[in-house]
Amino acid sequence: LLAMPVVSAWVMPMGILGVIALPFGFDAVFWQLMGYGLDWMIAVALWVAGLPGAVGRIHAFGIGPLLVVTVGLLLVCLLRSPLRWSGVGLALVAALWAWNAPRPDVFVASDGRAMAVRGSDGRFAVANTGRDTFTIKEWLAADGDGRTPKDASLAANVTCDEAGCMAKLKDGRLVALANSAAAFAEDCTRAAVIVSARDKPAQCDARLIDRLLLRQAGAIALIGEGNGFDVIRSRPIGVERPWSGARQIVQAEATTPTRPTSRDATPRVDDLEIGD
Structure with missing residues (x-):
């Protein structure tokens, strides 16, 4: 209502006059006048974008x-009978379904150097021992969280030392990010989940997300299910995507050097010369 009248009555006419005057070299004034109208449009857009509630977010x-709301929109747009209003019901069902979709409690980066843990406040706390801020930005967007990767509140529920980091889930269980092999000894006894870019130890009571699993599964999301977790892999088992196939871990078998075969070094009779 504020921008479109200016576009119709000012911007477009000035553009047409500018094109007409272009061959005669008198077009500059019309482009300048057109620019004033565009400045008004931009000012209106920035003002509206800054209003409370102008930006809405929803978790992934x-x-x-998406399929249900698509069918609903098709019914509303294509049908001409009263049956078309059934599409509105489908759209409402889709909205409720999307709003109540399960949300991960833990995100794990594909390199094992960053994780996000949902705390008691319902928001993610992030432990990042690498420099990957893009992944954290995507996690926050997928959760409908407007914070940036550098927001100080992301570290509110995380404690870190040289061995790694620890964060608490909303139910009180601990999730550890182990940076060293020595960290496993303590984390295995108190954490429910351990994330590490290293190989897992032989024995551990916690659920382990280690280097081998991350290479096969890629990034991982965990959804709490009772005392356990439902694991969502970015590379599902049995699914081979052309652009992101599951990497196979092949360990070469150790080979022992073979001893050279012994040979008789005695010269043949035909090779002997006089004096030998």
């Missing part, structure tokens, strides 16, 4: 709600 949801 599966393809199911």
